Amino acid sequence: MWLFYAVAASICWGMSYAASGPLLNRGFSPLLFFFGYTLFGLLGATLSLLCSGRISSLWKLPAMERADAPWFFFSVAIGALGAYLTYVAMGARNPTLSSLIEVSYPFFVVLFTWLFFREVQLNSITLCGGILVLAGVAVILLGEK
DSSP, X not given: OHHHHHHHHHHHHHHHHHHHHXXXXXXXXXXXXXXXXXXXXXXHHXXXXXXXXXXXXXXXXXXXXXXXXXXXXXXXXXXXXHHHHHHHHHHHSOHHHHHHHHTTHHHHHHHHHHHHHOOOOOOHXXXXXXXHHHHHHHHHHHHHO
């Protein structure tokens, strides 16, 4: 199922970027998009929790150890900042170019997984794919000059 979810997320992001671009170019604020993103996230999560019957046990879900809390809040906060910066980038340039640069994020996943947890989750195939992604980003950046 992970592959289905990943492809579905990619399709959703693609539609969102395509729809956001013209509005950002017409002067819509990235903050307005971020507000909408956050509002729909809150409403969607609340509705899902209510429908699944999990809202009452929300804070009883796996016992968060003291060491987990900072990582949880850091992850959520930095993810929100990333979503906001995505809208800023699209407004400053265009959705196509922004998304093609943003696709380099797996490199940073590898880097920060190693820095934070000293874990390396690469094998030769994923390393080759990552190098191709970074090469693609380099080609795009060089072509923009």
